[in-house]
Amino acid sequence: MVKGIESTGIPVAHICTIVPISKTVGANRIVPAVAIPHPLGDPKLVEEEEYKLRRKIVNNALKALTTEIDDQTVFQ
Numbered sequence: 001m002v003k004g005i006e007s008t009g010i011p012v013a014h015i016c017t018i019v020p021i022s023k024t025v026g027a028n029r030i031v032p033a034v035a036i037p038h039p040l041g042d043p044k045l046v047e048e049e050e051y052k053l054r055r056k057i058v059n060n061a062l063k064a065l066t067t068e069i070d071d072q073t074v075f076q
Contacts, residue, residue, distance in 0.1 A: 002014050002025070002026070002027045002028070003025075003026050003027075006028060011029065011064075011065045011066075012027070012028070012029060012065075013029045013030075013031050013061040013062075013064040013065050013075075014027035014028075014029060014030050014031065015031045015032075015033050015039060015040070015057065015061055016030060016031070016032065016033055016039075017032075017033045017034070017035055017036045017039050018036075019032055019074055023072055026072075027072065028069060028071075028072055028073065029064040029065065029067070029069060029073060029075065030064075030072065030073065030074045030075065031057065031060050031061045031064055031074075031075050032074065032075075032076065033057060034053070034057075040054050040057055040058075041053060041054055060075050060076075061075075063075060
């Protein structure tokens with residue numbers, strides 16, 4: 001689906017837990033997530049720390065969307 005959306009000219013940031021799979025399927029802007037059961041959070045963290053973690057991942061995805069790329073890129 002990522003490739004289909006990008007073929008229309010809309011950039012896509014693929015937030016994923018397993019980066020090698022995202023590379024294999026051809027995602028261009030890859031944003032690593034936390035873990036498979038909780039990709040955008042960590043229930044072990046206190047609420048304030050989890051909020052910071054989620055915000056970091058979303059900000060990283062927004063950075064990926066606004067960055068011109070020529071190749072598959074992982075945004076750490």
